Amino acid sequence: MAAALATCDMAAIVEAVRTARGWSQAGLARNLGYSQSWVSRVVNGQQSLTLDQVREIARRLDIPVHRLRFASPGPALAPHALARPVAAHAAGGGKGDPTRRRDFGKVLTVASLPLPVAPASSDVDESTAPTLRAITGGQRRLDASSPARDLISSAVAHLELSGRTLARARRSPFAADIAAAASEAAGFAAWLHADMGDVGSARCHYRTAVERARQAGHGLLGVYMLGSLASFEIDADEPELGLALAGEAARRLGDDAHPTARAWLACVRATGHAATGDGTAATRELGAAARAVAHTANREPPWPWVFPFDEPKVAGYRALVAVRLRRPGDALAAFDEAAGVPASAKQRAVLLVELAGAHADAGDVDEACRLASEALRIGAAFQSDRVIGRVRRFRRSYRGPRARCVSALDEQITTVLAGPLRLGPAAG
Template sequence: MPQRDGALSPEFWTRPAMAAALATCDMAAIVEAVRSARGWSQAGLARNLGYSQSWVSRVVNGQQSLTLDQVREIARRLDIPVHRLRFAGGFPAREPHAPARPAAVPATGGGKGDPTRRREFGKVLAVASLPLPMAPVSSDVDENTAPTLRAITGGQRRLDASSPARDLISSAVAHLELSGRTLGRARRTPFAADIAAAASEAAGFAAWLHADMGDVGSARSHYRAAVERARQAGHELLGVYMLGSLAAFEIDADEPELGLALAGEAARRLGDDAHPTARAWLACVRATGHAAIGDGPAAHRELGSADRAVAHTANREPPWPWVFPFDETKLAGYRALVAVRLRRPGDALAAFGEAARVPAGAKQRAVLLVDLADAHADAGDVDEACRLASEALRIGAAFQSDRVISRVRRFRRRYRGPRARCVSTLDEQINSVLAGPLRL
């Protein structure tokens, strides 16, 4: 009988198949066995793990590589006895409180995976489990290490404006792992805090790329890692930035209540005396959350708070990790987004006119086009709405951006107007993108 509540019996973990999976750290087999023993559907398993169902499906089928942090998180959430996991040659898994250094881990697929891959997996984990030397200063870590790591992330962010996320993700994850290993070597050195901050930035960028590819579970995991690294850095403002970014991500992923809760916690940590750029941005994040649940008065109160922060005399040079000041034009972009979500096309179109003064990267421009298409559709201008959505779809397909393509699909689902010729054409284009390379 499935056991939904309470801890699984000790006997469950000593069954031959489970013992073999634990001995090789076959996470695909372990997770699937726990799901079956609990009587969960795959959707229920995903809810208990805090990841998307598609991500969990790839794990169970041995198609999703895991980081060490993810292995530890899955073990904690499913009450897997960590001491029973074996990592090559009998090395035990690092205990949950030990330093975390992400490494790519293949899910081996229910015990049927390639034994060579499994041995390589074990070697990776065994090396990662070895204790770090605790010398006062590592010879390869100095005052230039953190700026170098941050410069790499900055370069990758600039490439993101003109490159598909799938072209960047391997290098971004590799850089994230490098940052984690470097932080491990830097512990108890004067440079550890700055390197932790650099690792937080790397994790935040990895989260952004995964979100663009539609991998919601990995995006959440990396955003959480970014918040934790910021905490290790002792940089409160960086932590607020990463927590606010996670809040914005959740709101965009149709989880506005969760996003508002996270944004509220970020605001509590920020305080009332923070830099105006930070206060304006976070108020706008909260405004979009309120608009997503249809609370217009609350959304406009937050926009009013952002307006006051933007007009503050101290709102000049933005604080790190912000790069650009938060000005009236950026605020106009959020006003437009709030108006779209509140279904107020006249306000949205007026605000978009002001927001469009700032050049944007291709993918960000595509997101703006979809929001603008929503506003035109609400105003009854179907031809212009479809034209804008089609242009956004073209950009999304060219950059293989699931984020942009999903927004166009959401726009089409929301449209309830007349079945005009342009609507049929947009349907054909969406089907073309989903079926294969776009031919427009």
């Protein structure tokens, strides 16, 4: 490994890490975030790497970039040789294969970048992680009353700060807690991007949240972030992928986990099955969720869950499932059961759209359009592409008569998409 680091032999480095961690090549690909075929080409020396790819691979494998050095290929170097300046190796006579030397020159540029280094900084202590989590908590509270676009810059900046702090704390006793705080920051950034309709950035940040949870060694946090990614994919019309992710989260969770976690994950799986039209599987998952919330141990929720997962919340998911399965009677009854669940304005808008779908399926077009219109007002006021997109999806799915209220909703949607909507403050 010393020789591979000294010559920046990324193929040997990646393969050695894979072997040391007991990963298959498919497992290595998952941890790197690339396809298995691409990783195979890297390991076999058939794939050249860009500077960004070298840096990304090093980060994902926890290899400090400053350990990668420029040197001619030769006998394995003693560990102390790695500490010699890069320039000393570069001036060492120009021996070795010229193609490899060009590749090493690229890595020389990487090694000179101002990247985080391994030693812990003296400014990291037991208060660092709680401070980072408090910042994320404050941003989450603002999300209830602020457009995502007003928060995204500060959320991304906080995410970057959390990442740099984690790099400084990597060898400190506080690293695990700071990694958990960084996971929360990444999860919130993903949520904001999803609300803005930026699906690609949301996926990227959710993946970061899952990876940071793994670095924290916090099993429940990892399950929460993986389940959140699953829920996101289901909402993004990728239910099969969402179900696969939720299944992996359930495998990691185990059968003896806290009832809150089991109930929530079962509800996520229920929405995925409903999206694929599998009513039997969705009903089975909702039953599992109901049994979990009724368990005597379901009192104080485990972090990162903040609120208990109770019967009204299961009823809310039951309503969403019934809407997706086109069962309006069941949906309306479940919405009544879930009426006492507190929700922020944007969350309420999402529920209004789902309720509008239930009324439309039941033939109550006027009420359906009224609810969709109210949701659209909230979405426009908060500049929430997620809410606006759901209203548009509701309208596309409507196949009933073109009543006057439907035409009015069409005009409202056109106005929102064409420019600023001047409808006054959103209700709720």
